[in-house]
Amino acid sequence: MRRSPRLLAASATALALLAGGLGALTLTAAPAGADGPGVGTPYVVTVGDSYISGEAGRWAGNSNSSSAYADALGAAAYNDTASGEAIPRCHRSKAAEAFIGSGTLGANLACSGAKTSTFTDSDGNFKPGLDFADDGAGHIGQAKALQQFATTHNVKLVVVSIGGNDFNFGSIVQSCVVDFLYSPSWAKDYCNDDSSVTANFTSANIAAVKARIATGLQNLRTAMRNAGYADTAWTLLVQNYPSPIPNASGFRYSQSGYTRQSTGGCGFWDADANWANATALPTINSTVSGAITASGLTNVRTLNLASAFNGRRLCENTVGLYEEKGLTSWTQAGAVDKTEWINQIRTVTTAGSSPYYIQESLHPNYWAQLALRSCVRQAWNAGAPRSGTCTISGTGLTNGEPRMALN
Numbered sequence: 001m002r003r004s005p006r007l008l009a010a011s012a013t014a015l016a017l018l019a020g021g022l023g024a025l026t027l028t029a030a031p032a033g034a035d036g037p038g039v040g041t042p043y044v045v046t047v048g049d050s051y052i053s054g055e056a057g058r059w060a061g062n063s064n065s066s067s068a069y070a071d072a073l074g075a076a077a078y079n080d081t082a083s084g085e086a087i088p089r090c091h092r093s094k095a096a097e098a099f100i101g102s103g104t105l106g107a108n109l110a111c112s113g114a115k116t117s118t119f120t121d122s123d124g125n126f127k128p129g130l131d132f133a134d135d136g137a138g139h140i141g142q143a144k145a146l147q148q149f150a151t152t153h154n155v156k157l158v159v160v161s162i163g164g165n166d167f168n169f170g171s172i173v174q175s176c177v178v179d180f181l182y183s184p185s186w187a188k189d190y191c192n193d194d195s196s197v198t199a200n201f202t203s204a205n206i207a208a209v210k211a212r213i214a215t216g217l218q219n220l221r222t223a224m225r226n227a228g229y230a231d232t233a234w235t236l237l238v239q240n241y242p243s244p245i246p247n248a249s250g251f252r253y254s255q256s257g258y259t260r261q262s263t264g265g266c267g268f269w270d271a272d273a274n275w276a277n278a279t280a281l282p283t284i285n286s287t288v289s290g291a292i293t294a295s296g297l298t299n300v301r302t303l304n305l306a307s308a309f310n311g312r313r314l315c316e317n318t319v320g321l322y323e324e325k326g327l328t329s330w331t332q333a334g335a336v337d338k339t340e341w342i343n344q345i346r347t348v349t350t351a352g353s354s355p356y357y358i359q360e361s362l363h364p365n366y367w368a369q370l371a372l373r374s375c376v377r378q379a380w381n382a383g384a385p386r387s388g389t390c391t392i393s394g395t396g397l398t399n400g401e402p403r404m405a406l407n
Contacts, residue, residue: 035153037228042156043105044380045149046098047130047142047220050091050112051241052161052372054078056363057093058355060330061339062314063322064263067355070322070339072330072366075355080108087111087139089125089359095369097159100377107153109145112359115165116212130162130216132223143219150227157380158224159237159303162216163288166209167200172280173362177345180267185256192275201280206287213291221297231299235385237376238292239303240285244342244362245314247274252317265344265361266315281306303379304389308404309368311392314342330366336402337395341368371402378406 035041046052058077063069078091085092090111098106111128113121118133118141120126126139133141146158176191183189191197199205217236224234248270253260261267268276285306292300311318322328325338345361364372375390393405
């Protein structure tokens with residue numbers, strides 16, 4: 001079989017860039033007057049990783065024919081200051097879920113690739129965690145950023161997504177795609193039994209990650225207390241992670257040959273896709289849930305996103321690439337229902353000629369982020385925050401967003 005340029009370009013070196021993980025600091029100037037705890041327009045603030053920062057928010061669906069078909073936000077999609085990104089590769093998109101309106105303002109302090117603790121990645125990019133890190137040179141953790149922001153803004157809802165990168169999300173995806181690309185169909189090498197993958201799901205590691213998430217949530221409470229807030233004066237909304245790919249029966253490309261990756265950008269064997277949905281995702285989400293209990297916080301609401309994108313996932317047989325659906329623009333009628341809400345897994349991008357980032361791989365795109373914005377707005381509930389499970393509730397757009405319901 002003749003392999004496509006994308007497939008031929010795939011390599012473990014290029015795939016390693018995926019390990020940047022899920023996707024630090026955007027602080028707006030303090031408003032005139034004495035805004036602060038309980039005073040001024042209420043703010044929704046988002047913290048955590050790429051599943052809340054806005055990673056992949058530039059793209060409304062996928063196309064192998066032309067990136068222009070799906071380019072909803074353009075090259076400045078991730079610029080959170082007038083001159084570019086406040087912190088490189090945090091990828092806080094303009095479609096991110098912080099900006100729900102409904103009488104609130106939004107601030108996005110999250111960062112693509114973030115873990116519970118602050119670190120610098122292998123490319124030298126600063127990744128603030130849910131801590132009070134401060135190197136004295138302007139690099140601070142997200143808890144400290146929240147504290148500083150909340151001191152001069154009326155923060156009422158803090159929304160957090162965290163934990164996926166503590167389970168090494170990017171490395172797991174890398175292992176699954178490498179195993180798909182470099183093992184023949186008659187002797188499949190699955191990632192779900194690779195030692196580098198299973199090490200993330202031992203009982204000891206699960207307990208360790210749960211403890212780190214719990215500490216991160218406690219740090220957010222400390223930040224708000226330090227900024228002058230009583231625990232009853234604000235709400236922490238903790239969201240979990242959505243399924244990005246379907247089970248084996250839901251793929252529109254066969255696992256035989258390499259079309260699943262070379263065309264679809266979803267290079268998982270059937271068995272690994274089933275494992276991801278039946279084991280990996282539930283384990284990560286249950287760990288997040290357990291960390292909430294372990295944290296002892298009393299002002300928490302939860303946003304269950306596990307099935308939020310079902311029917312619109314990457315390579316799912318209910319949607320397709322633009323060219324597969326006879327569409328040429330994300331603005332065309334029906335595009336939101338016919339195209340994917342998860343970005344393709346890209347193994348390599350060509351410097352200077354490709355608008356894509358590898359770190360956008362397998363992340364909620366423009367459609368998905370607007371859907372999440374609707375979910376958060378419904379959880380905000382006009383200032384009386386509530387928990388719920390968010391799912392697709394219909395076709396088309398309402399007020400420019402996909403139709404979602406919080407049940």
